[in-house]
Amino acid sequence: GAVVSQHPSWVICKSGTSVKIECRSLDFQATTMFWYRQFPKQSLMLMATSNEGSKATYEQGVEKDKFLINHASLTLSTLTVTSAHPEDSSFYICSVRPSLAGPTDTQYFGPGTRLTVL
Amino acid sequence: QKEVEQNSGPLSVPEGAIASLNCTYSDRGSQSFFWYRQYSGKSPELIMSIYSNGDKEDGRFTAQLNKASQYVSLLIRDSQPSDSATYLCAVKAQGGSEKLVFGKGTKLTVNP
Numbered sequence: 001g002a003v004v005s006q007h008p009s010w011v012i013c014k015s016g017t018s019v020k021i022e023c024r025s026l027d028f029q030a031t032t033m034f035w036y037r038q039f040p041k042q043s044l045m046l047m048a049t050s051n052e053g054s055k056a057t058y059e060q061g062v063e064k065d066k067f068l069i070n071h072a073s074l075t076l077s078t079l080t081v082t083s084a085h086p087e088d089s090s091f092y093i094c095s096v097r098p099s100l101a102g103p104t105d106t107q108y109f110g111p112g113t114r115l116t117v118l
Numbered sequence: 119q120k121e122v123e124q125n126s127g128p129l130s131v132p133e134g135a136i137a138s139l140n141c142t143y144s145d146r147g148s149q150s151f152f153w154y155r156q157y158s159g160k161s162p163e164l165i166m167s168i169y170s171n172g173d174k175e176d177g178r179f180t181a182q183l184n185k186a187s188q189y190v191s192l193l194i195r196d197s198q199p200s201d202s203a204t205y206l207c208a209v210k211a212q213g214g215s216e217k218l219v220f221g222k223g224t225k226l227t228v229n230p
Contacts, residue, residue: 032216043206043222044162093161097216106152107218112161 003027004096006110013084014118021079021113023094029074030096034107035067038091050077074099084117091115120145122209124221132229137194139224141207144188150210151183153192155203156223162206166192197228 003026013019023033033050048069049057056069068080081088091114095107121144131137139153150169154162168174168181168190180193190209194201204223211217 034217044220046217046219049217091161106164106167107216108164109154109161 004094004108004110006092006094006113008113009111010114010116012116012118015085016083018080018082019084019115021081021092021094021115023077023079023096023110025075025096025098028096028098031074031099032097033071033077034095034097035069035077035079036093036095038093038112044093047079081115084115086117089115089117120148120209120211120219122207122219122221124205124207124224126222127225128227129224130227130229131197133197133199135197135228137197137201137226137228139192139194139205139207139226141190141192141221142188143190143207143209143219145209145211145219146185146188147212148185148188148209149212151181151190152208152210152218153179153181153190154206154208154220155201156206157203165205194226197226199228199230202227 005024007022031052035047036044037047038044046059047062050069050071052071058064071077091112093112094110097107123142152167153165155165156162166181168183174181178195182191204225206223207221208218
């Protein structure tokens with residue numbers, strides 16, 4: 001399977017600060033990356049689709065001004081949680097769909113970033 | 119609203135038994151189906167994908183798809199304690215969207 005990395009793997013921050021999470025595709029180029037959030041004992045919820053060179057597409061109910069996404073290259077997407085609050089504490093996971101996936105449109109997940117906002 | 123439904127479990131089976139995990143989906147036009155395994159505190163790991171009606175086998179895992187019934191399942195043969203995890207069913211919508219819709223997952227426990 002493909003290798004996707006995320007950094008940091010965990011972060012603790014104070015309320016009101018901003019946190020940047022990086023997602024890197026190590027094995028292939030990815031035009032599209034996805035950002036998910038998972039609260040304890042719940043399933044993955046798609047937050048946004050990150051498109052290289054263009055604006056991200058956010059899911060309904062996700063504040064685009066709070067969750068800033070930048071997909072500056074074919075191997076890197078970043079998610080910045082601005083003015084984080086305790087309710088933003090969650091497990092943030094990115095996934096990557098290879099640009100040349102063809103019919104096998106599998107998404108490969110990064111290891112996740114656990115954010116705790118105090 | 120496209121939905122993917124799974125029995126949340128927990129499903130408990132003895133070691134060596136067959137574990138059967140089920141999933142139904144609402145979007146009749148869905149074309150791609152995936153099973154992911156997620157250990158506690160970790161991110162999902164792809165187990166299998168299936169696109170055509172019928173069975174697809176990979177080692178101890180068999181995925182079954184029935185598009186007419188909008189049903190996809192995962193069988194795990196010779197279950198091992200290391201198979202204990204939450205299994206997520208994911209469905210890709212029809213059309214150009216790349217989005218996956220996930221079920222809430224079924225927690226499987228394999229008892230030694």
